[in-house]
Amino acid sequence: MKILVVDDEKDVQVLFEQRFRKEIKNGEMEFAFAYSGEEALDYLTKHLHEAVLILSDINMPGMTGLELLKQIKQKHHEPPPVVMMITAYGDAENYNMAMRLGADDFLTKPLEFAVLKEKLKAIH
């Protein structure tokens, strides 16, 4: 399962690679990283159908996570990939907006990786 992680915090890459080191090692999961919404869209057009799951931050300079979500769900290929939003803004308004735009799940920072793993396994 290929997963695209989108966040403007660069350390996210190290964190995911370590958190999922077993899954990466045994080939269960593969990760790609993008540091902005624009970069993520670029990746998705270049690697069509590769990523089945996208984990995106909401608050990023330039294109926000919600805009990225909208673009993916409305304009992108069929079937659209699963998109989970991860944000520090865990309020109802952000949640509702994400859900309305078609997000499949919504997680808040600080991230509970045990919960995330459960969710990913359920999808798989």
Add this chain to the structure above:
Amino acid sequence: MIVHHQLCRKMVKKLLLLSITVICYNVLFSQQKTVDSLKTLLQSHTTADTEQVNIINSLAKLVRRSNPGLFDSLVTSAVSLSDQLNYKKGKGTALTLKAVRYYDISNFPAATQTYEQAKLLLESANDIRGLSYLLRMRANLVMDEGDYAKSLDDFLQGLKLAEQAGDIKQAIEINRTVGYLYDIIGDYEKAVPYQNAALRQAESIGYKQGMSGAYNAIGKTYKTRGMYPASLEAYMKNLRIDEEMKDSSNIAVSYSNIGDVYERMGKYKEAFDYLRPALAYNLKRAGKNTMIPWDEWAIGKALTHSGNPDSGLYYAKHAYQLSQQMGWKLYLREITYLIAESAAKLKQWDTAYKYQVLTSAYKDSLTGIETTRKTVMLQATFDLDKKQNVIDLQNAEHRRDRAFLIMVLGGLVTAVVLGIILLRNNRQKQKANALLQRQKKEIDDKASELSLQKDELQQSYSNIELLGEIGRKITSSLSIETVISTVYDNVNTLMDASIFGIGIYNEELKKIDFPATYENGTALPFYSNSIYDQNRFAALCFISGKEIVMGELETEYQNYLQQVPAPKQGDQPVSLIYLPLKIKDRMLGVITVQSFQRKAYSDHHLFMLRNIAVYTAIGLENAESFKKLNETVDSLKKTQKQLIQSEKMASLGELIAGIAHEIQNPLNFVNNFSEVNKELLDEMNEKVAEGNYEEVKAIAKDVADNQEKINFHGKRADAIVKGMLQHSRTSSGQKEPTDINALVDEYLRLAYHGLRAKDKSFHARFETDFDNTINNVTVVPQEIGRVILNLLNNAFYAVTEKKKLAGDTYTPTVNITTRKKTDRVEIKVNDNGNGVPQKILDKIFQPFFTTKPAGQGTGLGLSLSYDIITKGHGGELKIETREGEGSSFIILLPI
């Protein structure tokens, strides 16, 4: 005086009745004749030619006020007929009238546009007379809008054209109004010649309307200079001419003016008698009318000054609202000043402060000087200036007295010359020797009398000079103690003041306090008399307001008291004078000089002391106002401090929201990396047990790397919290070498997240362009941070506002750049919002100025930023903006 006022009141009632009923009719009737003849002429003139256009325009000009419906249709037909005939002069004239009509109903934008159209037409038709009228009317409008320079331009150009066309009436109107304009901008010297020219010209052609206008202007000049009796005289003459002309709307204007002058003289009853009927009349007139807010302002002033500040505030606020609605700016400054003054009397300090600031803002926009921060000083100067006017008036009266004396002297000299001629004639005739002797003796007598008078006169001059000097000294003192000692020092040079005292009325205790009394040069201790103690000269003088003068106390005291009063301090005097100290009708206290000599004081001494009493009263009132002013300033300063604090709290609130979220990111790493490390250590133990040391080494390195990340993000969270604490600190911090780029970056994030926290739908592109050659700059980091935060908040607000209206094609963008200049560092915050309109550009750094809807901005952000950069750091804060395209705020900090 009393008779006069009663007469006035009766007149007011009678005239008002007349003016609204009969007079109105009469004016219309006399005009009606001309209107009728023009109508007949129009009917008989059937050819559609330029002459017909001229007749229509003349008729329209006459019925403009009386029949707006007819006026509109006349102008419309004049325009279309002129178009058919390609008659530029006709069309230009019609459009000028149309513009004047727009001005009548206070539609300023439409009027301005129509004037512009008309002007082009009249210019190409070379219609000098028409242009002169247009320029005059347009200048009136521009003056009402508050652009005096432009207005003066129009007037002077119009005046030149009027003279060129030989149009005296036009010239009169312009001369008068230019005088009026100079009054408004406070250049009275320049006002007088224009107004006098208008009066002379009007009289020369027997033009009553012109005379009425000129008197009105002269009245205004005197009023503005604080010469109220002269002003009243001019306005009364104005009123009499208006009455002769039976012009009801001008009568109402004169009433308003007379009422205003009475108000300024403190004669509130008379003021109300004139102002109320004037307002009632103006309210009955149809349409918008700037006299309504003006009358309301004047009545409000009278109410506030006569002890009803709450009613005064009500009137003032209503006047303010009306003026705003009409776009009538001319009196906004006076009106806001009245609101501030009334509110201050009601101790509503926030309102008082707010309107005081507005007042000085209007004052600034009039004079073009940015002195908002001098508001308090301005008020002080304003009060003192008012007093200075009273003093100047008195000095002017002295000068007038002197001129009179010189005249008398001149008369006597003439008499001498005549006498000598007579004498010579008699000698020639060699007759009537006896007569000659007698006449010679008479002449000798006269000559000696003359020389005596001359001495006295010279003495008077020098005394008047001296009095003026003393007056200046006394009235420039600002504490009661200095006033008393200054008066004492000077009185001593003028008369025997073995005992000298000034009693000041203590309203709370109903006593007269003598803080410093002098006997033979030594100060006596403080004492006071009850004002009800009828056996004291001080109380008697104070209660009755009358002078007490005696030269032999033992016999004369019976005229005043039942028994000789034993002095509270010191010895019993023989001669004494007690004079009341009063300003207008307010009693402030008493002044006394006493002597141990019999008949120590002559009429001359009494005269001198009376003058000194007037100066002393002014001096005491000055000192009192100064004290009150200082109290007001203190409380204003306190209010200002509180307001600044609340601005800090408001921006702190926004910050906290941003920080709460900002801190989640480092926390995410701290939590997760520490959990990963725990897992890695378990794994490592397994590998140790397995003996796989290669793997152990690899895991140990990961653990160490993670540990470093935990440490880094922990410090990041720490920095965020510290930043917040610094920001919330009320006292200003210390200057320290600061990495400007890092500071800007930190606050950019805070601003962005703070706004996100408030408005979830908010987003904007933000870009940074930092100059890495900038070394550390010594600043107070949290203060500069506050400024950057404020500028960014404004920038983000501006782009969000534009986004609401612009479509998807618009990308809200904010960027911030830093640059090193030769001796300064520049921080520039750019947005592509709507820009700042030119007309508010000079106000944006003023406190309380905000374009945000109520409750969304304190209006202190930019003004605090301005203070921090300019006063706190010796830098500059500038704005570059283009309407519709965006703004750049530029901070320049010295290195």
